[in-house]
Amino acid sequence: MSSPILGISFGNTSSSIAYINPKNDVDVIANPDGERSIPSVLSYVGEDEYHGGQALQQLIRNPTNTIVNFRDFIGLKFEEADLSRCSAGAPAIDIDGKVGFAINRGEDNVEKITVDEVVARHLNRLKLAAEDYIGQTISKTILTIPTDFTDVQRDALTAAAAKSGLKIVQFINEPSASLLAHVHAFPFEKDVNVVVADFGGVRSDAAVIAVRNGIFTVLATAHDAKLGGDNLDEALIEYFAADFQKKNQCNPRKNARSYAKLRSNAIITKKTLSNATSATISVESLADGFDYHTSINRMRYELTAGKVFSQFTQFINTTIEKAKLDILDIDAVLLCGGVSFTPKLANNLEFMFPESVEILGPQNKDASNSPNELSCSGAALQGRLIADYDADELKEALQPVVLNTMHLQKAIGLLDAEGKFVPVILPETSYPVQKTITVKNAKGDFLIGVYEADSKIKETTVEPEAKPESEAEAEDSEEWSDDEPEIVREKIYEPSTKLIELGIKDVTKGLQIIFNINKDAVLKVTARDLKSGNVVQGHL
Amino acid sequence: MLSLPALTSDITVSVTSGTKLTESVRRPIEPVGKDFMHHATRTLRNHTWSEFEKIQAEQNVQKVDESNVDPDELLFDTELADETLLAHDARDWKTADLYAAMGLSKLRYNATENQIIKAHRKQVVKYHPDKQSASGAGLDQDGFFKIIQKAFETLTDKNKRKQYDSCDFVADVEPPKKGSEYDFFEAWGPVFASEARFSKKTPVPEIGSLESTQKEVEQFYSFWHRFDSWRTFEFLDEDVPDDSSNRDHKRYIERKNKAARDKKKTADNARLVKLVERAMSEDPRIKMFKEAEKKEKERKKWEAGAAARAEAEAKAKAEAEAASKAEEEAKAAANAKADKKKSKEAAKAAKKKNKRAIRNCGKDNDYFGDAAQAAAIDEQISLIVDSLDDEQLVDVADKIKADASAAKAVLAEAAKGFVESGKIPASLVAYFA
Numbered sequence: 001m002s003s004p005i006l007g008i009s010f011g012n013t014s015s016s017i018a019y020i021n022p023k024n025d026v027d028v029i030a031n032p033d034g035e036r037s038i039p040s041v042l043s044y045v046g047e048d049e050y051h052g053g054q055a056l057q058q059l060i061r062n063p064t065n066t067i068v069n070f071r072d073f074i075g076l077k078f079e080e081a082d083l084s085r086c087s088a089g090a091p092a093i094d095i096d097g098k099v100g101f102a103i104n105r106g107e108d109n110v111e112k113i114t115v116d117e118v119v120a121r122h123l124n125r126l127k128l129a130a131e132d133y134i135g136q137t138i139s140k141t142i143l144t145i146p147t148d149f150t151d152v153q154r155d156a157l158t159a160a161a162a163k164s165g166l167k168i169v170q171f172i173n174e175p176s177a178s179l180l181a182h183v184h185a186f187p188f189e190k191d192v193n194v195v196v197a198d199f200g201g202v203r204s205d206a207a208v209i210a211v212r213n214g215i216f217t218v219l220a221t222a223h224d225a226k227l228g229g230d231n232l233d234e235a236l237i238e239y240f241a242a243d244f245q246k247k248n249q250c251n252p253r254k255n256a257r258s259y260a261k262l263r264s265n266a267i268i269t270k271k272t273l274s275n276a277t278s279a280t281i282s283v284e285s286l287a288d289g290f291d292y293h294t295s296i297n298r299m300r301y302e303l304t305a306g307k308v309f310s311q312f313t314q315f316i317n318t319t320i321e322k323a324k325l326d327i328l329d330i331d332a333v334l335l336c337g338g339v340s341f342t343p344k345l346a347n348n349l350e351f352m353f354p355e356s357v358e359i360l361g362p363q364n365k366d367a368s369n370s371p372n373e374l375s376c377s378g379a380a381l382q383g384r385l386i387a388d389y390d391a392d393e394l395k396e397a398l399q400p401v402v403l404n405t406m407h408l409q410k411a412i413g414l415l416d417a418e419g420k421f422v423p424v425i426l427p428e429t430s431y432p433v434q435k436t437i438t439v440k441n442a443k444g445d446f447l448i449g450v451y452e453a454d455s456k457i458k459e460t461t462v463e464p465e466a467k468p469e470s471e472a473e474a475e476d477s478e479e480w481s482d483d484e485p486e487i488v489r490e491k492i493y494e495p496s497t498k499l500i501e502l503g504i505k506d507v508t509k510g511l512q513i514i515f516n517i518n519k520d521a522v523l524k525v526t527a528r529d530l531k532s533g534n535v536v537q538g539h540l
Numbered sequence: 541m542l543s544l545p546a547l548t549s550d551i552t553v554s555v556t557s558g559t560k561l562t563e564s565v566r567r568p569i570e571p572v573g574k575d576f577m578h579h580a581t582r583t584l585r586n587h588t589w590s591e592f593e594k595i596q597a598e599q600n601v602q603k604v605d606e607s608n609v610d611p612d613e614l615l616f617d618t619e620l621a622d623e624t625l626l627a628h629d630a631r632d633w634k635t636a637d638l639y640a641a642m643g644l645s646k647l648r649y650n651a652t653e654n655q656i657i658k659a660h661r662k663q664v665v666k667y668h669p670d671k672q673s674a675s676g677a678g679l680d681q682d683g684f685f686k687i688i689q690k691a692f693e694t695l696t697d698k699n700k701r702k703q704y705d706s707c708d709f710v711a712d713v714e715p716p717k718k719g720s721e722y723d724f725f726e727a728w729g730p731v732f733a734s735e736a737r738f739s740k741k742t743p744v745p746e747i748g749s750l751e752s753t754q755k756e757v758e759q760f761y762s763f764w765h766r767f768d769s770w771r772t773f774e775f776l777d778e779d780v781p782d783d784s785s786n787r788d789h790k791r792y793i794e795r796k797n798k799a800a801r802d803k804k805k806t807a808d809n810a811r812l813v814k815l816v817e818r819a820m821s822e823d824p825r826i827k828m829f830k831e832a833e834k835k836e837k838e839r840k841k842w843e844a845g846a847a848a849r850a851e852a853e854a855k856a857k858a859e860a861e862a863a864s865k866a867e868e869e870a871k872a873a874a875n876a877k878a879d880k881k882k883s884k885e886a887a888k889a890a891k892k893k894n895k896r897a898i899r900n901c902g903k904d905n906d907y908f909g910d911a912a913q914a915a916a917i918d919e920q921i922s923l924i925v926d927s928l929d930d931e932q933l934v935d936v937a938d939k940i941k942a943d944a945s946a947a948k949a950v951l952a953e954a955a956k957g958f959v960e961s962g963k964i965p966a967s968l969v970a971y972f973a
C-alpha cells in the first residue's frame with residue numbers, strides 16, 4: 001500500500017496530525033510522549049533540541065531559547081509581525097527582513113534561526129512522530145491554514161515543508177477542514193448555514209459557511225488576533241497575583257520567572273476547570289521565597305474571566321453580521337480549537353442564541369468530544385479522498401473555473417396547500433444543482449406553483465399572560481418572567497416572483513417534483529406521477 | 541409533510557413570461573469533500589447534472605454488463621480448431637472431427653444440448669455459403685457447411701451422438717507412458733474421467749487422492765473391474781449398400797460389420813481391463829495399504845506373543861523383587877545386630893562412667909570435710925555403688941553431676957533406702973546412714 005497523506009493542523013499554540021488508518025477510521029496521531037495536541041514549541045539546551053510538551057516545560061527555566069507562537073510569522077516581513085506574541089519565550093529578531101530568533105547553542109555559539117527554518121524543524125518533528133506511529137515513511141501532507149493566509153505565506157509554508165521532506169498536496173482552510181470532519185461523523189440532514197468558530201491560544205477565527213448538497217461556500221470570515229485562550233490565562237494570572245500580593249505583600253508580576261510560573265499554573269487550572277468544578281494550585285517559592293497554595297471553583301473562574309467569555313460570544317455575532325445574516329439564518333455553531341473545551345463557552349451561546357441554533361461543542365452528543373482535533377481530522381479525510389486522484393487531475397480540479405461558481409441569491413420553492421412558501425433550493429446554493437422532493441401520498445389534481453422568495457424576520461410582541469394566583473407562588477418560574485411583553489422573532493419567507501406553474505392531474509400514488517438549475521441559471525421544474533410516470537415539465 | 545394545493549384552473553404548464561432568477565453571485569466554493577470532487581468533475585467535463593448522474597449510473601451498469609457475458613461463449617472455439625476441415629470432402633463427413641466443425645473442440649462429449657444449438661447458430665452465421673461466396677471464397681466452402689449440418693444432425697440425435705462419441709477417439713486420454721515418472725492422480729485422473737463417459741451406471745466414483753480411505757479406493761477399483769460400458773462401434777460400420785438387387789452382398793456386409801463391431805468391442809473391453817490393472821498396480825495408495833497390512837500383521841503376531849512375554853516379565857520382576865527384599869532384610873538384621881552391640885557397649889561404658897563418677901565423688905568433694913574417714917567413705921561409697929541397680933545408678937550419677945555439693949545427701953538417701961529395704965546393714969554404711 002502507498003503511504004497515506006498526512007493531515008496536519010499547524011497552530012500557533014499547538015499542532016495535531018491525523019491519517020486515515022487501514023480500517024478507514026480517522027486516527028489522530030500521538031507523538032512519542034503521548035501528546036495528541038502537540039505544543040508548537042521548540043526549545044534548545046546546548047546541542048539538544050526539544051519539541052512539543054518537553055519544549056514547553058523549558059519556558060520557565062530557559063525562556064530565551066524557547067520559541068513559541070511562531071506560526072503566524074511565516075512569510076511576514078519583520079515589521080508586519082506582532083512580536084508581543086513571543087514575549088514569553090525567545091525574543092524575535094530581524095534576520096534579513098524576516099522574523100527570526102537568536103538561540104544560544106552552548107558556550108558562545110549563538111544560532112540565528114529564521115522562522116522558515118523553525119517551521120521546517122517543527123514540521124519535520126511532526127512528520128517523524130507520524131512515521132513512528134504509522135510505521136511508514138510519509139511524504140505528502142494536507143495542511144490546514146487560516147482563511148486569511150496570503151499567497152506569500154502559503155509559498156513560505158510550501159518551501160518550509162519541502163525542507164522537512166513533506167510535499168503539501170493541498171492547502172485547505174481551517175474552518176472547512178473542521179466542518180468536513182464534523183459532517184463526516186455527524187452529517188446534517190438538510191442544507192444549513194453554520195458558523196465555524198475556532199478559539200485558539202492567541203487568536204480567534206470564525207467563518208460562516210453555507211452547506212448546500214455537501215458543498216461548502218464561505219460567506220464571511222472574521223479574525224481577532226488579540227483574543228484567545230491566552231486572555232483566559234491572563235484573567236486567571238491576574239486573579240492569583242492579586243490574591244498572592246494580598247497574602248504576602250509581594251508582587252509576583254514584576255519578576256519574569258514568577259510570572260512564567262503563574263502562567264504555567266494558570267493554564268493547568270483553566271484546563272482542569274473544563275472538566276472539574278474546582279481546582280487547586282500549588283506553587284513552591286512563587287516569589288520572594290513565598291509558596292502559593294489556593295483553590296478556585298469553576299464559578300469563580302467564570303466570573304473572573306466573564307469579560308473574555310462575552311468577547312467570544314460577541315465575536316461570533318460579529319461574524320454573522322459580516323455575512324449580512326440574521327441569527328435566525330444560522331442553523332448551527334461548530335466550536336473548534338482548544339478553548340472550546342470550556343463549558344462556559346457553549347453555555348453562553350446556548351443562552352444567548354435562539355433554540356433554532358444548535359451549538360455543536362463537546363457538550364453536544366451530536367458533535368466531537370475533541371474540538372481541537374477537528375481540523376487535522378478534516379485534513380486527513382481530504383487526504384484520503386484525493387489519494388485516488390493524480391497530481392494533474394487534482395490541479396485541474398482546483399482551477400478557478402471550478403472553484404468560482406455561480407450562487408443563487410434567493411430561495412426557490414413552492415406554495416403548499418395553505419399558500420405558505422416551502423423553500424426547496426436555498427440562497428447561496430451553487431449550481432448546476434438538482435433537488436428532488438417527493439410527496440408520497442398525493443392523490444388527485446395538483447397545482448405546483450414555483451416562486452422565488454425573500455426571507456424576513458417577523459417580530460411579534462406577546463403580552464404576558466395574566467397568571468393564576470397559585471402559579472405566581474411558584475418562585476422559580478416567577479423570577480425572571482416579569483411583566484414586560486416578550487418579543488418573539490421568527491424567520492418567514494415571502495414569495496416575491498411567480499416563476500412557473502405546473503398542473504398535474506389524476507395523481508393516484510404520489511408525486512415527485514424535480515428542481516434543476518443548469519450552469520446557465522436556467523430553472524427547470526419537472527413533476528412526475530409516481531404511478532403512471534406521466535411528466536409535466538416547465539422551464540424559464 | 542408537504543401537501544400541495546388542488547388544481548383549480550385547467551393548466552399544465554404556465555411559465556411567467558419575462559421572468560428571470562435574481563442575479564446570481566460568483567463565489568469560490570471550498571475545495572474539500574467528495575461532493576466538491578463531483579462538482580469538479582461535472583464542471584471540467586461540462587456535464588449537466590442529469591448527464592453526470594447518467595454517466596455515474598452507466599459506469600455502474602457497465603460493470604455489471606461485463607460480468608454478464610454468456611459463459612457458454614467462453615467455452616466455444618474462437619477459431620476453427622482444424623483448418624483442414626475447410627477442404628474436407630463432405631461425402632467423407634464421417635471422418636471429419638464433427639466437434640471441431642461445430643467449434644466445440646474443447647467441450648466434445650461434455651457439450652450440452654443447449655451449447656450445441658448455440659454453437660451451431662454461430663457456425664451457420666459464419667460459414668453460410670451465401671456469406672462465404674459474398675466474401676469471395678470458393679464454392680468448395682460449401683462442403684464445410686455441409687459438414688457442419690451433418691455434425692449438427694449427428695450431435696442433436698441422442699442415438700447418433702452416442703455412436704459418434706463412442707468413436708470420438710480424440711476425446712480419449714492416453715495413460716502415462718510406462719516407466720515414466722508421473723504424479724499418479726494428475727496422470728490417471730483425466731484417463732478415468734474420459735473413460736467414465738461410457739459408463740451405463742452413474743455416478744462414476746472419482747479417483748480421489750492420497751487421503752482417500754482404503755474402502756473408497758477398493759470401491760473405485762471394484763467399480764472399474766466391473767465396468768459396464770455402452771461404447772459401441774457402429775459409427776465405423778462400412779456403409780451398407782441399399783441397392784435391393786444384391787441382397788446377399790448386403791447381408792454379407794451386415795455380417796461383416798457385426799463381426800467387426802464385436803471384435804472392436806471385445807478389444808475395447810480388454811483394453812479397459814488392462815488399463816485398470818495397470819493403474820491399480822501403480823496406485824501409490826494400494827502400495828500403502830499393502831504395506832500397512834503387512835505391518836498390521838506383524839503387529840498382530842507380535843501382540844500374540846505378548847501375553848507370554850508379559851508373564852515371563854512379571855515373574856522375573858517378582859523374583860528380582862523378592863531377592864532384593866531378602867537382601868535388604870539381611871542387611872537390616874546385620875545392622876540391627878551391630879547397633880545392639882554398639883548400644884550395649886555404650887550402655888556399659890556409660891555405666892562404668894557413672895560408677896566412676898560416684899566412686900570418685902568422695903575424693904572430689906574432699907570427703908565432705910571428713911578427710912580422716914577417707915578410707916571408710918570410699919569403701920562405703922563403693923558398697924553403695926555396687927548395690928545400685930542400673931536405673932538408680934543413672935539417677936544418682938545424674939544428681940551428683942548436676943550438683944556436686946549435694947553428693948553427700950544423695951548418697952545418704954541411697955544408703956538409707958538400702959538400709960531400710962534391708963539390702964545393706966546400717967553398720968556397713970554408717971557414715972551415710
Ligand SMILES: Nc1ncnc2c1ncn2[C@@H]1O[C@H](COP(=O)(O)OP(=O)(O)O)[C@@H](O)[C@H]1O
Nearest residue numbers: 011012013014200201229271274337338339341
Ligand atoms: N481542556 C481545555 N480547556 C480549556 N482550554 C484549553 C483546553 N485545552 C486547550 N485549551 C486552550 O486552548 C488554546 C489552544 O488552542 P489550540 O486550538 O490548540 O490553538 P491553536 O490552534 O491556535 O494552536 C490554549 O489557550 C489552551 O490553553
